[in-house]
Amino acid sequence: MNTLKRYLRLYRVLVSQFLKTIMQSKVDFLMGLLGFFFTQIMGIAFLYLVFEQIPSLQGWSLNQLIFIYGFAQIPRGIDHLFTDNIWMIAWRIVINGDFDRYMLRPMNLFFQVIAEKLQPDALGELLVGTLLLIYSLSKGIVIVDALHIGLFLVSIFAGAIIYTSIKLFFASIAFWVKISGPFLQVAYEMADFAKYPTEIYARAIRFIITWIIPFAFVAYLPASFFLKETVSGWIIGIECLIALVFWCIAYALFKKGTSIYESAGN
Template sequence: MFYLTMFFQYISQYAKTRLQYRADLFVEFLSDLMSQAINLVFILVVFGHTKLLGGWSRDEIIFIYGFFLVPYAVFSAFFNIWNFNERYIVKGELDRILTRPIHSLFQIILEQIELESLLGAVTGITVMVYAGSRLGLEVTWYDPFLFFIFVIGGALVYGGIFVMLACISFWADARTSIMPMMYNISNYGRYPVNIYNKLIRFVLTWILPFAFVGVYPASFFLGKTEWYWYAFLTPLIGVVFFSLSIVLWNHGIKKYRGAGN
């Protein structure tokens, strides 16, 4: 209950701050929408030259992309830790965090929260509805529940990987970061893994499991029975990777000796 109360207090303060600058909020949402539109245009351009890509139709890949946007929006809203190294390690703000009687990762996540990113989920669902209607997909009573579970699992996969990357800063506090490179790699999860070679497919499934954010869970709703067991592994993979990230974080915190050392 203590952590739940703190969560809503952070949310309340965040909402007050963001609503003071409504124009900035609108511009940020518009820029995100344009970025998503560019990625969608790229898919349309590719299918302007071919009807199938690795056995997947244009509308199926658009559906996968729409699904991907939903867990990615949840991740972007609650795991906005791109500048962890620069802000908390190099500038020493982690010292302030550690003086409070609450888990350090929980504080940092809430300090960096960006709830407006959740609007990307609306875009993703809209894209899914559009592609699903063209594909003639039928919705059963349990699909919304599985959708919610798959989305949370995908967001935890993303969160776990990027928290692990943030943990590197406890041992190497250089200003440079591999997060931008990892962000580019994560984009491969937007597309079917069978269009890549076996090595990349293995990496995207078991090493950096970004495929569990997009193609694997989306394949369930597309009726791709050969991918079903991967789809149902999504929440398990998410819990495993996020749990590992917390263990690594707790170990890294013990190695931290302050900004001046």
């Protein structure tokens, strides 16, 4: 309990220092936010153009797809906001030896990695996600009751953990290969598959994004629970279980990686 308190305090100190530095450049902040906002809006524009030609896509209406799309943005945005520095492990911190700094301080290593940075760009994703959810709610296509609201919160939390775990897993490979950015990139981009109903894909792809790199459990599968009465709430239970399992695997790999860390200059 004491440790938790201490870490919360440390997090506050570290992050508030970081925020001070980024507040010095508000323009950059706005640009980043706009960049992510734009990227996501283009996806919606694409769907809109397509639905000019067809009434529904394999039984899904445009509004339902917009909900899935928006729902997918929220755990993604949360993870992006808090753990963006994991990318630096994959691309830079391991190969150039900056990881030394973390090794020299009496704090948990993973904590140090994520406490180093908040990514305000993620607010662009969260903004798009929230706007699309509000739009969907106004169209009355989403089931709203106590159970669904409760599970909604659980689901976005578990979804964010799944994102973080996948990132941590592939970033940790850098301890072996020095730069694991490309691997992480591949895995992370898989998330795009889950923005649409997974039924449209071939069986192999559906299997991969459901069980191997389980982005379907972050977006499409839980989202369908909020859209269709026939989908059971257990889907959220499975999501939590997957989040737990993947977190344990990713964290174990990270721990193993730090034990074989080679630093730089050799």
